[in-house]
Amino acid sequence: xxxxxxxxxxxxxxxxxxxxxxxxxxxxxxxxxxxxxxxxxxxxxxxxxxxxxxxxxxxxxxxxxxxx
Amino acid sequence: xxxxxxxxxxxxxxxxxxxxxxxxxxxxxxxxxxxxxxxxxxxxxxxxxxxxxxxxxxxxxxxxxxxxxxxxxxxxxxxxxxxxxxxxxxxxxxxxxxxxxxxxxxxxxxxxxxxxxxxxxxxxxxxxxxxxxxxxxxxxxxxxxxxxxxxxxxxxxxxxxxxxxxxxxxxxxxxxxxxxxxxxxxxxxxxxxxxxxxxxxxxxxxxxxxxxxxxxxxxxxxxxxxxxxxxxxxxxxxxxxxxxxxxxxxxxxxxxxxxxxxxxxxxxxxxxxxxxxxxxxxxxxxxx
Numbered sequence: 294x295x296x297x298x299x300x301x302x303x304x305x306x307x308x309x310x311x312x313x314x315x316x317x318x319x320x321x322x323x324x325x326x327x328x329x330x331x332x333x334x335x336x337x338x339x340x341x342x343x344x345x346x347x348x349x350x351x352x353x354x355x356x357x358x359x360x361x
Numbered sequence: 362x363x364x365x366x367x368x369x370x371x372x373x374x375x376x377x378x379x380x381x382x383x384x385x386x387x388x389x390x391x392x393x394x395x396x397x398x399x400x401x402x403x404x405x406x407x408x409x410x411x412x413x414x415x416x417x418x419x420x421x422x423x424x425x426x427x428x429x430x431x432x433x434x435x436x437x438x439x440x441x442x443x444x445x446x447x448x449x450x451x452x453x454x455x456x457x458x459x460x461x462x463x464x465x466x467x468x469x470x471x472x473x474x475x476x477x478x479x480x481x482x483x484x485x486x487x488x489x490x491x492x493x494x495x496x497x498x499x500x501x502x503x504x505x506x507x508x509x510x511x512x513x514x515x516x517x518x519x520x521x522x523x524x525x526x527x528x529x530x531x532x533x534x535x536x537x538x539x540x541x542x543x544x545x546x547x548x549x550x551x552x553x554x555x556x557x558x559x560x561x562x563x564x565x566x567x568x569x570x571x572x573x574x575x576x577x578x579x580x581x582x583x584x585x586x587x588x589x590x591x592x593x594x595x596x597x598x599x600x601x602x603x604x605x606x607x608x609x610x611x612x613x614x615x616x617x618x619x620x621x622x623x624x625x626x627x628x629x630x631x632x633x634x635x636x637x638x639x640x641x642x643x644x645x646x647x648x649x
Contacts, residue, residue, distance in 0.1 A: 328501045329492035333441055333475045334557050342560045343497065343541075 313354065324353040368610040372594055373399060373524050377448055378459035381409060381431075385466065389417045393459065397522060398445025398594060399613050401487070402431055402438060402462075403477040404520060409464060425466035430474055432463040436553050441475045441486060446619045449595055450549045484516045487615060491515065491534065494616035497561075498539035507533070519614050527614060534616055535609065539564060542608045544618040546581055546591070558582070564605040571603035574620075588626040593619060 310321050325331055325344050341350040353359070375398040383389045392412045394405065410426045413419040419426050431438040434456065438447055448455055469476070477483045491512075495504040504512075511530045518527025546558040558581050566572050574591050578600075590597045593611050598620075608618045 325493070326496050326501065328496055328505070329489040330486075331493070332486075332490065334439070334555065335559075336557075339557070339559045 309352075309354065315356075320356060322355045322358060324355070324359060325350075327353055369528075370524060372611060373397075373527075373614070375399070375445060375594060377444060379444075380459040380461045381412070381464055382461060383413065383417055383464045383466075386417050389413070396444050398443065398448070400444050400519065401442075401483060402440040402444055402447075403483045406477070413464070413466075419466065428466065428469045430465050430469050432465055433460070437470045437473050438462065439474065439555065440477075443613050443615070443619065445594055446547070446613075446621070449592065449621050450547060450555070452549045452551065455595070484520075487516055487519070488512055490615035490617065494543035495534055497541040497543045498534070498616075499537070500540070503534055503537075515614075531614070531616075535612070539605075539608075542604055542618070543612075543616055544577070544604070544608065544620060546577075546620045546622050548622040562604060564603075571605055573600065574598055574602050574604060574607065575600040577604055587624065590623045590625055591620045592623055593621065597623070 309323060310317075310319075313321070315321055322330060325340060331340055337350065344350060376395040377398055379394050379396045381392040381394065392409065394408070396402075396405070406429060409429060410419075410421045413426055413429075414421045431440060433447070434451060440447070442450075448460060475486075477486070492501060492504055495501045507530070514530050515527055518524070518530070540563070541561045542564055544559070544562065548556045548558075550556065560581050562572060562577055562580055564572060566576060578585065578589070578591070591600070592598065593607070596611075598607060604618075612618045
């Protein structure tokens with residue numbers, strides 16, 4: 294699979310970046326179900342409703358594209 | 362299934378006349394384009410840059426051209442959403458045609474807009490939409506079984522307006538029983554804010570009858586009592602429409618059914634013949 298950059302996601306930029314202590318200019322990719330990046334206007338609540346289980350929403354993060 | 366006059370084909374063929382203007386330089390002639398409703402504005406960036414280069418003296422590699430963004434009615438166009446959806450979301454009502462869209466070369470609103478840079482990032486984004494949809498329908502099994510070539514064909518088919526090229530692959534994603542149906546409900550607020558609702562909806566109710574749009578609203582907005590309409594591709598849908606039928610016929614190429622929530626009741630009882638199952642292609646054609 295070739296590498297494909299993904300546009301900036303507000304979701305990744307704000308809360309999670311802070312939690313992971315990322316630099317502001319570092320890219321951060323958040324994946325749901327180890328398969329896809331959520332659309333930029335998604336909120337965590339909506340993602341949890343659709344893809345959460347056992348009271349948790351599991352996201353995988355990566356500073357480069359993983360499941361591209 | 363996909364005959365030339367089928368609903369899916371007419372949805373695909375729907376286009377909006379758009380007039381791109383450059384307010385910062387009124388001497389630059391507008392660029393007119395018939396833009397597919399199911400397409401994306403960032404796919405036009407190269408054309409817009411070429412236009413600015415030819416007529417506004419803005420070099421295609423300059424920061425202004427690279428940081429280009431689009432505005433309508435004073436608000437940034439959230440161009441990660443399909444063109445037709447953006448038009449249908451305009452408030453207080455869809456603008457007169459041709460739709461005047463402003464080109465901006467400064468002050469890219471990084472807080473509000475996704476930046477689609479080079480290297481096929483729009484294609485990436487589109488594929489992630491498909492993956493999410495398939496995750497809901499088939500636990501992503503169907504899309505993961507496809508190779509890169511088929512993924513590419515989906516994107517190229519959309520980009521080049523090749524319905525058959527797109528459909529031959531998309532058929533695999535659209536067929537079979539779906540666990541949950543991918544949909545989103547949008548409501549544009551008067552303040553410019555956009556609410557996006559997405560939740561889990563199965564094709565059938567507990568008693569195995571088809572889940573309708575009424576049921577969907579009850580699931581997504583349980584305390585909502587105002588009369589509302591759900592519309593897609595500019596067409597209001599009767600509330601008794603089965604969600605699975607609407608999805609099969611009216612989903613966008615990204616495999617989502619994008620529904621716009623509007624106040625007021627859909628007048629599906631207008632004539633005795635109209636009902637959900639008879640939402641025929643002629644009605645869609647006149648609206649699109």
